[in-house]
Amino acid sequence: xxxxxxxxxxxxxxxxxxxxxxxxxxxxxxxxxxxxxxxxxxxxxxxxxxxxxxxxxxxxxxxxxxxxxxxxxxxxxxxxxxxxxxxxxxxxxxxxxxxxxxxxxxxxxxxxxxxxxxxxxxxxxxxxxxxxxxxxxxxxxxxxxxxxxxxxxxxxxxxxxxxxxxxxxxxxxxxxxxxxxxxxxxxxxxxxxxxxxxxxxxxxxxxxxxxxxxxxxxxxxxxxxxxxxxxx
Amino acid sequence: xxxxxxxxxxxxxxxxxxxxxxxxxxxxxxxxxxxxxxxxxxxxxxxxxxxxxxxxxxxxxxxxxxxxxxxxxxxxxxxxxxxxxxxxxxxxxxxxxxxxxxxxxxxxxxxxxxxxxxxxxxxxxxxxxxxxxxxxxxxxxxxxxxxxxxxxxxxxxxxxxxxxxxxxxxxxxxxxxxxxxxxxxxxxxxxxxxxxxxxxxxxxxxxxxxxxxxxxxxxxxxxxxxxxxxxxxxxxxxxxxxxxxxxxxxxxxxxxxxxxxxxxxxxxxxxxxxxxxxxxxxxxxxxxxxxxxxxxxxxxxxxxxxxxxxxxxxxxxxxxxxxxxxxxxxxxxxxxxxxxxxxxxxxxxxxxxxxxxxxxxxxxxxxxxxxxxxxxxxxxxxxxxxxxxxxxxxxxxxxxxxxxxxxxxxxxxxxxxxxxxxxxxxxxxxxxxxxxxxxxxxxxxxxxxxxxxxxxxxxxxxxxxxxxxxxxxxxxxxxxxxxxxxxxxxxxxxxxxxxxxxxxxxxxxxxxxxxxxxxxxxxxxxxxxxxxxxxxxxxxxxxxxxxxxxxxxxxxxxxxxxxxxxxxxxxxxxxxxxxx
Numbered sequence: 001x002x003x004x005x006x007x008x009x010x011x012x013x014x015x016x017x018x019x020x021x022x023x024x025x026x027x028x029x030x031x032x033x034x035x036x037x038x039x040x041x042x043x044x045x046x047x048x049x050x051x052x053x054x055x056x057x058x059x060x061x062x063x064x065x066x067x068x069x070x071x072x073x074x075x076x077x078x079x080x081x082x083x084x085x086x087x088x089x090x091x092x093x094x095x096x097x098x099x100x101x102x103x104x105x106x107x108x109x110x111x112x113x114x115x116x117x118x119x120x121x122x123x124x125x126x127x128x129x130x131x132x133x134x135x136x137x138x139x140x141x142x143x144x145x146x147x148x149x150x151x152x153x154x155x156x157x158x159x160x161x162x163x164x165x166x167x168x169x170x171x172x173x174x175x176x177x178x179x180x181x182x183x184x185x186x187x188x189x190x191x192x193x194x195x196x197x198x199x200x201x202x203x204x205x206x207x208x209x210x211x212x213x214x215x216x217x218x219x220x221x222x223x224x225x226x227x228x229x230x231x232x
Numbered sequence: 233x234x235x236x237x238x239x240x241x242x243x244x245x246x247x248x249x250x251x252x253x254x255x256x257x258x259x260x261x262x263x264x265x266x267x268x269x270x271x272x273x274x275x276x277x278x279x280x281x282x283x284x285x286x287x288x289x290x291x292x293x294x295x296x297x298x299x300x301x302x303x304x305x306x307x308x309x310x311x312x313x314x315x316x317x318x319x320x321x322x323x324x325x326x327x328x329x330x331x332x333x334x335x336x337x338x339x340x341x342x343x344x345x346x347x348x349x350x351x352x353x354x355x356x357x358x359x360x361x362x363x364x365x366x367x368x369x370x371x372x373x374x375x376x377x378x379x380x381x382x383x384x385x386x387x388x389x390x391x392x393x394x395x396x397x398x399x400x401x402x403x404x405x406x407x408x409x410x411x412x413x414x415x416x417x418x419x420x421x422x423x424x425x426x427x428x429x430x431x432x433x434x435x436x437x438x439x440x441x442x443x444x445x446x447x448x449x450x451x452x453x454x455x456x457x458x459x460x461x462x463x464x465x466x467x468x469x470x471x472x473x474x475x476x477x478x479x480x481x482x483x484x485x486x487x488x489x490x491x492x493x494x495x496x497x498x499x500x501x502x503x504x505x506x507x508x509x510x511x512x513x514x515x516x517x518x519x520x521x522x523x524x525x526x527x528x529x530x531x532x533x534x535x536x537x538x539x540x541x542x543x544x545x546x547x548x549x550x551x552x553x554x555x556x557x558x559x560x561x562x563x564x565x566x567x568x569x570x571x572x573x574x575x576x577x578x579x580x581x582x583x584x585x586x587x588x589x590x591x592x593x594x595x596x597x598x599x600x601x602x603x604x605x606x607x608x609x610x611x612x613x614x615x616x617x618x619x620x621x622x623x624x625x626x627x628x629x630x631x632x633x634x635x636x637x638x639x640x641x642x643x644x645x646x647x648x649x650x651x652x653x654x655x656x657x658x659x660x661x662x663x664x665x666x667x668x669x670x671x672x673x674x675x676x677x678x679x680x681x682x683x684x685x686x687x688x689x690x691x692x693x694x695x696x697x698x699x700x701x702x703x704x705x706x707x708x709x710x711x712x713x714x715x716x717x718x719x720x721x722x723x724x725x726x727x728x729x730x731x732x733x734x735x736x737x738x739x740x741x742x743x744x745x746x747x748x749x750x751x752x753x754x755x756x757x758x759x760x761x762x763x764x765x766x767x768x769x770x771x772x773x774x775x776x777x778x779x780x781x782x783x784x785x786x787x788x789x790x791x792x793x794x795x796x797x798x799x800x801x802x803x804x805x806x807x808x809x810x811x812x
Contacts, residue, residue: 013728030475030563042682046725046734053442056478056559058371059271075562096413097731103268116379117331127328129340135333142333142365142372146270180331 003027003078005040007048008088010095018095021045029079033066036078036085050099057211060147064089064099070149070209090152106148109164113172113190118183128180138177141170141219143212150206150216162195166206166216169197173219176226188227197223233418237262237387238646240407240422242394242449245272246370246631247610247638248428249377249386251592254639256384259646262420264389264409266444269378273430273442274631277370278481278555280347280362281327281628283320287341288360293317295352296361300626301805303349303512304583304619305763305773307462307781310803312617315590316626316633323632324363332376333365346486349512349623355812358510362625367483367555373628392418393736394429394448395662397456397606400655404594404606407452408662412736415729417662421654424642426607427453427586427594428635432747434740436579437686437693440472440479446740447747449612453586454746455661458594458603459783461614461798462584463747464754467622467764468698470516472578474536476563480556480575482624485509487552489541491520492572493528499537507812514621514764515812517577521698531574538572577698583622583764584754585614587783587798592638598783598798605645605652609638616781619800620763665742669735672724679721681734681741688715688748696752701769705756712749716790719745750792754782757795775807 003025010018023040034052041048051061055074062073065088067081078085093101119128144167151157151165172191175181191197197220206216237260241252244265255261265272284291296317301308328334328342335343344360352359365372381388392409395417399405406422429449433441454460470491471480485491490509493499503519504511511519520537529535541549541557546569549557557568566573586608587595594606610631617630671677691711695704719742726734760774761767780797787793 011728012730030565032563038682041734043680046723047728049726049731049733053267053271053444054273054276055443056276056476057562058276058368058555059267059273059442061267061271077563097728100731107268111382114383116383123329125325127325127334127342130336131340132336132338135336138333139366142375143368145275145371146268175331178331178333 001027001029001083003036003083003085005036006084006086007040009098011047012097027078029077031078032074033076033078033081033085034062034073037073037087049097058145060145063147063149063152065091070153072147072149072211075211090148092152092154092158093148103148105161106151106165106167109168110146110171112164113168113187114183115171115175117175117178117181118186119180120182130179134179138174140214141174141177143214144170144174145212147211149209149211153205153209155203155205156199156201160195160199163199164191164196166220169220169223170214170216173223176223191223192227197227233416234421235262235418236421238422239424239426239642240264240420241426241428242407243428243430243610243612244269244388245274245428245430245610246373246377246628247635248426249381250632250635251426251428251609251639251642252386253377253380253384254636255643256386259643262387262389264392264394264407264420266391266393266448268390269381269388270374272374273445275371275374276440276442276479277628278367278479279483279486280345280364280369280625281324281373282347282350282361282625283324283363283629284317284361285321285324285342285344285363288337288344291352291359291361293321295354295359296320296350298354298805299350300617300623301619302355302810303623304621305810306619306779306807307465307616307762307800308619309616309801310805311801312590312615314803316617316629319633320629323629323636327373327376327632330376330380332372335364335366345483346510347624348482348485348510348516350625358507362486364483367481367553370628393739394452395665397425397452398654398658399456400652403604403652405652405654408659410666413731415732417659417666419654419659421651423646423649423651424605424607426592426609426638426642427612428608428610429612431582431611432744433579435688435692435744435748435751436697437689438472438475438477438576439579440469440477441579447743448740450585451743451746453594454750454786457786458586458596459785460584460750461587461781461783462616462754463750463784464758464765464782465583465620465763466579466751467513467581467583468517468577469513469580470520470577471539471575473559473563474574474576477578478559478563479578479580480539480559480573482513484539484541484553484556487548488544489539492538492540493523494530494534495528499523504812511812512621512623517698518766520577536574536576539575540572541568542570542572579697581622581627582611583614583616583618583620585612587781588613588615590615590637591641592634593641598796607638607642609634620765665739669724669738672722672738673727677721677723679718679723681722681738684715684718684722685741685744688712688745692748696755698766700755700765700767702756705752709749709752709756712745712752716745716749750784753792754784754795758782779807
């Protein structure tokens with residue numbers, strides 16, 4: 001079928017401002033939006049620039065705004081999105097070129113919550129035991145692929161470059177609720193600061209945007225409760 | 233720009249991160265990666281990581297070693313298989329200590345499940361050896377190792393594309409790489425260099441591999457005079473999602489999933505009475521190929537078979553196979569609760585690669601002569617621990633076992649050696665490559681890169697895949713010569729320096745054409761069938777002439793110079809016919 005791709009372009013060496021460019025291409029309904037981007041780049045305009053790798057929703061490279069919503073380009077099928085597809089880079093991130101955004105501040109915020117197991121006990125000879133029930137508690141937040149779709153869909157994240165953002169909070173949750181971790185206090189110290197968890201306004205855009213189906217707002221809520229009442 | 237580090241690791245997947253973690257804090261290490269580390273292809277691995285922990289039933293590392301040797305159709309170097317099986321146990325425990333969220337048994341131990349080719353008591357029946365985190369084990373390993381990298385303050389150069397390996401006075405002295413953000417060439421001068429750059433599945437039309445898997449590390453070593461080993465040994469995973477190639481993990485069959493043809497028959501039972509659907513991957517791919525050939529494929533083109541998990545029930549599917557079922561629903565609009573999922577063999581894994589010893593040191597010939605200062609680990613390396621066919625769950629354990637060994641040995645090398653100088657004009661080859669892609673917009677360059685790539689992928693898929701013969705291989709090889717010629721005229725229209733991915737894709741295409749060529753040539757010259765390399769014109773395994781690894785060397789003009797053979801390291805398991 002014939003589709004129209006309306007893509008926001010910006011070349012830092014040639015453009016003063018970002019501008020839209022239209023491309024008419026052939027696509028199959030079961031093609032991914034990423035496949036459509038590849039068709040444009042490979043056969044119409046080699047200068048179109050975007051990140052991509054796994055092409056099946058596990059690496060998180062190709063998060064972008066597709067018809068106004070943050071999605072992974074490789075998880076959206078052309079037939080489901082429609083014949084007119086508008087593609088823009090995510091909001092809340094500085095544009096480097098076309099659909100490629102600066103991910104450094106995002107990763108810095110991730111690193112600030114100490115995203116690694118903190119355990120001060122002597123390491124046993126075999127594995128640490130963890131019950132299946134305890135393992136289940138933090139299962140959802142282990143799924144995060146750091147794609148940025150949640151933070152990039154969050155109005156407080158757009159308006160406040162210091163806000164730590166949903167992704168960092170989700171990854172803090174993964175450890176705070178892991179029965180083997182002993183770093184709750186250290187992480188809560190970061191999350192309770194001004195630009196931490198209480199900037200969240202429970203808007204739910206993040207939960208909608210997450211390509212892994214993580215209940216982001218719920219995870220943030222659980223952290224707020226731990227902070228206020230010291231229990232989950 | 234010039235950088236000096238004791239060690240440079242290229243690649244930030246499981247093997248690269250593991251190698252870097254051995255050295256950080258004890259030496260000055262930099263990790264160079266073409267993607268952000270969490271995007272690496274390790275993250276796509278689903279099924280599991282195996283070790284003879286014996287948490288749910290009796291198991292021994294000797295059994296694991298045997299399965300690996302037999303699984304590799306006896307091309308596996310037995311010293312490597314022993315190291316893998318022995319070290320695996322400690323490595324898995326170490327991963328758990330680092331925080332990896334394994335699925336647990338009711339007693340709270342690391343849970344284990346069955347997987348293709350892994351048996352108890354030297355082939356008696358399937359054994360529960362695969363440790364897993366739902367069906368996203370690779371994702372959890374990558375995340376956990378990256379997190380350890382953050383904890384230990386590893387220095388990363390993200391989105392730097394490897395250009396060249398630098399050798400001087402018979403020693404490896406570093407690499408050059410292009411900063412993708414700026415287009416600038418950087419030199420990394422080091423005492424030790426570790427390549428953990430992954431595979432090259434993008435040479436084939438239907439593949440489980442990410443777009444980034446284009447053989448950059450292998451080709452850089454090859455161009456610098458290092459031979460590549462066993463390149464014809466390329467694995468086709470039996471259950472790739474139809475047409476797209478996305479992997480549906482063997483774990484589905486480990487949990488009880490079965491394959492059916494268009495007649496509804498569980499055909500694996502016919503070909504492999506004992507292990508059935510859990511026979512090793514190369515065999516299952518051939519079973520499927522045979523069914524399609526004999527007209528029992530499903531669909532309008534009769535070109536796929538079905539993977540059924542519907543009989544396992546919603547609870548098992550949701551708990552154990554959530555990602556796999558998501559793929560079927562998302563990409564084919566098929567409901568695994570009630571329907572069979574269309575699947576076909578997909579280009580998946582390179583058993584071959586840069587030859588190393590069991591300590592990760594790169595070797596240059598059949599005698600095992602080491603190239604000082606150069607190491608390789610993971611899919612990029614060929615120890616050879618996987619021989620002619622890799623068992624499922626053995627790759628993730630390969631990453632941590634040999635990634636660690638490469639890192640430790642590199643660290644020792646750093647302690648024992650000074651820096652060797654860079655040669656004059658060490659950026660020469662890199663600058664030539666960059667000039668080639670940067671002048672791609674002058675009038676004489678008219679070839680479309682995507683068209684060249686597509687033709688390569690089609691010819692490789694049709695002629696250098698599950699079933700091969702001299703005619704098909706020769707046809708493919710001739711096509712590749714033609715494509716290499718056309719590549720010299722490839723058009724690159726993007727003239728911007730910053731984040732120029734058209735330039736990048738042109739460089740990757742050059743790498744893939746050479747990887748395809750050495751794979752096809754190795755297959756043509758190996759006149760036998762062994763593991764994943766199956767020849768209809770040479771159906772039997774020929775231990776007399778081919779119980780050896782293929783080494784391919786490059787000539788200065790860019791063609792293949794010669795093929796040599798390196799004997800397999802034998803051991804306690806005598807080569808026997810491979811039946812399951």
